[in-house]
Amino acid sequence: MNLGPYSFLALFAVAGVAFAIAPLALAWLWARVFSPRKSGPSKNANYECGLDSQATGWVQFQSEYYLYGIVFLVFDVEVVFLLPFAAAFKGLSAGACVAMLIFVLLLVEGLVWLCVKGVVARK
């Protein structure tokens, strides 16, 4: 019987799926025959710290968090890239310097935007 050169791929696919499903099926069978499901309100609770769950996990985060995201990006990413930039400054070519300055300019743009918005202003 000639099944063509790629028939072993189908064989592998079947074997792979069976390998994945067999333990799940065994576990299901075991639960069915021996071990009954025991569910309850505290077992299904959100928190695992022992305290009573106060609300559901489906809460809305305030959209103002994007400001913190931008501040984080400006300062954190800047530091991450500026330190190696400063360390390798002497050996850099003019092109690399200009590229780095453009990158910093992009981030400073965010800082300027935040300043205009009054986020970093001292109150």
Place this chain on the structure above:
Amino acid sequence: MIDEGLRTELSRQGVVTTTLQELYNWGRKSSLWPLQFGLACCAIEMIATSMARFDIARFGAEVFRPSPRQADLMIVAGTVTKKMAPQIVRLYNQMPEPKYVIAMGVCAISGGPFKEGYNVLKGIDRYIPVDVHIPGCPPRPEALLQALMTLQDKIDKQPLTGDNRPPHLDASAPGEFPIPAFGQHDLEPPNNPALWQPPPMTRAE
């Protein structure tokens, strides 16, 4: 069921025979993952048990899980204050079946030196079923290992079917235990009546 004599004879010849029950119990007792929490000084001994000198990993119980969803064994290591008791019961409820409890130290089993106090629970077995009690203040790591081996023996003897089967295989056994609430003077209820009843008081004449 295979005959015991035939079985020893087979194992002498190098043929290992087993049953589903033994395989299941062997698997469970060899990987008891404890819940990672400590309540008082007994926890220090529990930590010492998990370190290299005593090495609880020899018994397959070194994987302390920070989540009750992944733990099989609750080691109540230390004084259970009344403020902490509801949290302990809730954590026990959140552990998946099968689950076991070792009450470590006199505080966990009876309140210990604080038994006469107003704020310490007089034994965690008032709210959750305890499998092994270890006395001591605090118990040595060897005592905890002994308790673990005792628990492993207990697991090894648990039947898969029949009336003596453990609660996790019994659909009618409760999966969750009621969590006590803070009352005006004491926890409400002061104990789980299905698990623990106060000993009857008789007046000596």
